[in-house]
Amino acid sequence: MRHLLTTQGLPRDEAIAILDVAEDMADVSEREVKKLPTLRGKTVINLFFEDSTRTRISFEAAAKRLSADVINFAAKGSSVSKGENLKDTAQTLAAMGADAVVVRHWASGAPKTLADSGWIDAGIVNAGDGTHEHPTQALLDAFTIRRRLHGSAARGKDLNGVSVTIVGDIVHSRVARSNVWLLTTLGANVTLVAPATLLPVNLSGWPVTVSYDLDHAIAQRPDVIMMLRVQGERMAAAFFPNAREYSKQWGLNDERLQALPASSMVMHPGPMNRGLEISAAAADSPQSTVLEQVANGVSVRMSVLYHLLSGAVER
Amino acid sequence: MSARTVLQHADITRALTRISHEILESNRGSSDLVILGIPTRGVTLARRISAIIHSVDSTVIPTGALDVTMYRDDLAQNPTRATAPTEIPSGGIDGKTVVLVDDVLYSGRTIRAALDAIGSLGRPRSVRLAVLVDRGHRELPIRADFVGKNLPSSADERINVRLEEIDGLDEVTIG
Numbered sequence: 297m298r299h300l301l302t303t304q305g306l307p308r309d310e311a312i313a314i315l316d317v318a319e320d321m322a323d324v325s326e327r328e329v330k331k332l333p334t335l336r337g338k339t340v341i342n343l344f345f346e347d348s349t350r351t352r353i354s355f356e357a358a359a360k361r362l363s364a365d366v367i368n369f370a371a372k373g374s375s376v377s378k379g380e381n382l383k384d385t386a387q388t389l390a391a392m393g394a395d396a397v398v399v400r401h402w403a404s405g406a407p408k409t410l411a412d413s414g415w416i417d418a419g420i421v422n423a424g425d426g427t428h429e430h431p432t433q434a435l436l437d438a439f440t441i442r443r444r445l446h447g448s449a450a451r452g453k454d455l456n457g458v459s460v461t462i463v464g465d466i467v468h469s470r471v472a473r474s475n476v477w478l479l480t481t482l483g484a485n486v487t488l489v490a491p492a493t494l495l496p497v498n499l500s501g502w503p504v505t506v507s508y509d510l511d512h513a514i515a516q517r518p519d520v521i522m523m524l525r526v527q528g529e530r531m532a533a534a535f536f537p538n539a540r541e542y543s544k545q546w547g548l549n550d551e552r553l554q555a556l557p558a559s560s561m562v563m564h565p566g567p568m569n570r571g572l573e574i575s576a577a578a579a580d581s582p583q584s585t586v587l588e589q590v591a592n593g594v595s596v597r598m599s600v601l602y603h604l605l606s607g608a609v610e611r
Numbered sequence: 612m613s614a615r616t617v618l619q620h621a622d623i624t625r626a627l628t629r630i631s632h633e634i635l636e637s638n639r640g641s642s643d644l645v646i647l648g649i650p651t652r653g654v655t656l657a658r659r660i661s662a663i664i665h666s667v668d669s670t671v672i673p674t675g676a677l678d679v680t681m682y683r684d685d686l687a688q689n690p691t692r693a694t695a696p697t698e699i700p701s702g703g704i705d706g707k708t709v710v711l712v713d714d715v716l717y718s719g720r721t722i723r724a725a726l727d728a729i730g731s732l733g734r735p736r737s738v739r740l741a742v743l744v745d746r747g748h749r750e751l752p753i754r755a756d757f758v759g760k761n762l763p764s765s766a767d768e769r770i771n772v773r774l775e776e777i778d779g780l781d782e783v784t785i786g
Contacts, residue, residue, distance in 0.1 A: 297691070313693060320678065320694040329731040332681040362681075451696070602681075607691030 297603045299411045299420040303431045303478035308454065311481060315439050316451045318592070318599035322443075324361070325595060335364035338395040338605050343385070344423070345371040345401045350566060350590060351423050351433075355398045358597035364605070367392070382406065383415050390416040396604055397421070404428035404470075419604040427468050433565055434474035436596040438482055440585050441520055443592070444561055456483035461513050463489045463546060464524030464573050465535075467496050471565045472524060476504055489513045491546060493535040510546050514555050521556065522563040523548050523574045543572050553578045561585050614771065614786030618760060623743065623774075623781045626759030627656065630741050631663040633757050638708055641670045643736070645707045647677040649725055650695035653713040655774045656743055660712060673700030677711070677732075682724035697728075704733040710757075714772040716742040719753035744783060746770055 297310065324330060340359040342352050352368065359366045369389070376385060389397060396419040399407045404426030411420040424430040441458060442450045460479050466472045466488050479486050480503045487505045488495065499506060507513045514521070526542065536542045543549065548562065553575065556562070562574075562584045570576050579586060618626070638644055641664060648657030654676045661674040675698040686692065711725055722740060729738060741757035746764040764770060764785060771784045 317694045320696060323697060324681075327732065331731065333727065334681040334686065603691055606686040608687065608689060 297419075299407075299422075300431050300600055300604065301408050301411060301420065301422045302429045303434050303474045303481070304429070306431070306478065306481065308481050311435070311438070311478060312452065312454060314435055314596070314599050314603060315442060317602060318435075318439050318595045319443075319451050321361075321598040321602075322592065322595040324598075325591070331361055331363060333363050334602060335359070335362040335605050338364045339367065339393055340364045340396045340398065340601065340605075341367045341369055341389050341392070341394045341418075342398045342423075343369045343371075343389065343400070345376065345399075345403075345406070346424070347372075348400055348424070350593070351400065354590070354593040355421075355423060355432075355597050355601075357594045358601055361594070362598055362601055364395075364601065367394075382409065383413065386410055386413065386415040390418065394418040396601060398423045400424045402426055421600060421604065424470055426470070427473075428470050429474045430470040430565075431474050431478070432593070432597055432600055433471050434478040435600065436589055436593040437471075437475055437522065437563060437565070438478055439596050440563065440589050440592050441484075441561065443588075444585065445519075454482040455479060458484040458520065459487070459516070459518045460484050460520040460522060461487045461489055461516075461518040462522045462524065463510060463513070463548070465494045465526055466490045466524070467494050468527045469524050475522065476502060480504070487513055487516070487518065489546065491536055491542075510548075510552065511555070514552055517557050518560055520561045520563060521548065522565075523568075523578075525565065525567065526569055526573050539572055547571075547573050547575065548578045549575045550577050553581060553583075556583070558583070563589060566590065614769075614784040616782050616784050617762060618744075618781075618783035620775075620781035623759070623783070626743060627659050628663055630757040630759060631660050631667065634660070634710055634739070634741065635664060635668060637739070637756070641668045641672055643707045644672050644710065645700055645702070645704055645735070646672055646674045646710045646712060647699075647704075647725075647729075648675070649711060649713045649721060650676055650678050652772055652774055652777060653711075654695075655776045656714060656741075657712040660710075660741065673702050675700045677725055677728055679721060679724035679728050682727045684720060684724065699732060704729065704735045707735050708737050708739065709735040710739045710741055712741045714743050714774075715770055716740070716745045716753075716755050716758075717748055719749045719751035722753050723751050743772060744770060 398421045400423040407422040646657045648654035661672045678695040678697045680694045739756040742755045743759040745758045
């Protein structure tokens with residue numbers, strides 16, 4: 297694999313190969329010595345044009361556990377705030393000998409621009425671009441679901457027939473987009489639940505079922521319910537009357553948690569707005585996979601970096 | 612190029628039986644032994660050796676798998692390799708005699724990687740190596756302690772080990 301920019305079009309076998317290696321990486325994370333020499337001598341640059349704590353430290357931990365050198369580059373306080381453009385930044389990183397660049401950018405498509413431009417020869421990992429995609433989040437979500445369902449026998453399996461309901465701010469959510477493509481590729485049935493204002497205008501070509509009623513969706517007894525964060529920072533206009541109204545209609549509150557089958561997983565990509573899209577009881581229940589998702593994120597990102605940086609280079 | 616069968620089912624069983632006895636003999640019994648197979652076929656061979664020792668000595672030897680993929684030195688030369696699970700028996704390997712088991716010993720690089728992998732898992736008292744076939748052409752100062760069959764080969768020949776549990780039959784071919 298040369299780059300990881302999107303889960304759309306990621307072949308099923310390649311996705312499963314990433315998840316399978318991640319299983320072995322998760323085993324390493326349980327050892328006393330949590331380090332492998334695999335990427336010794338490689339340089340991974342975390343290029344973050346947008347604030348992020350958990351994704352950045354997750355990639356940092358993943359790269360360090362594989363013995364790569366990690367350089368963190370945050371746009372704030374850097375030459376970018378002095379007006380440097382993406383091209384010059386990329387060429388600077390190339391001159392420093394980057395083998396992989398993990399990019400988070402507020403503009404959808406920025407990682408693809410980096411990958412296609414020829415400005416830099418490194419492998420590019422999309423760590424979230426605008427409202428487009430966040431492929432490693434989808435991979436870690438798929439990994440978390442697969443692990444909860446199959447335990448140690450998860451290797452090689454897909455998500456055939458698993459029903460996943462994604463709830464909330466779909467239109468601004470790169471997590472939702474990446475999950476829709478990946479989960480359906482793996483055979484899951486995806487339902488989107490959101491107020492009409494927070495759904496993309498054109499859903500043709502999306503392999504999903506759409507619902508506007510969360511209680512109805514819960515009555516369908518989904519295997520997984522994934523609550524998305526209400527992204528205040530991406531909302532220039534009013535998409536719903538107020539927070540209380542949103543919480544009442546589309547939040548996973550205590551009554552809805554009760555209505556959900558005890559076997560259903562409750563997922564959230566974090567950071568959570570407790571009391572808005574998810575209640576504290578739901579977030580802290582045994583059904584919640586929130587902390588597993590964080591732990592699994594490191595394993596999945598180790599696998600992604602391994603797939604990008606080991607192996608004969610395809611050019 | 613036609614492949615020639617050099618070991619058949621009975622030969623493989625005999626070789627593994629002999630290796631099992633040699634392991635017990637050199638260890639003066641079965642105490643503190645841990646057997647670790649290197650995926651894929653080394654794991655199968657490790658289980659067989661463990662079963663043979665059990666039938667001789669009626670002790671259960673902790674047996675597991677040691678994946679060395681992430682420790683290899685040729686990752687940049689080949690397509691990305693899939694990893695396999697590493698299973699370390701619950702007693703760990705500290706202070707134990709670890710017997711590594713692989714199907715074919717060739718350049719010695721896999722074993723070099725295995726020694727590194729062991730080093731990050733613990734500190735065994737000693738590490739021994741058992742292989743079904745030693746085909747020569749070592750590139751590192753590594754040798755096996757227990758060998759099923761020495762099989763002089765030229766570097767362009769291919770040695771295939773097939774085992775019933777994985778391939779449906781037991782045989783070693785060269786060609």
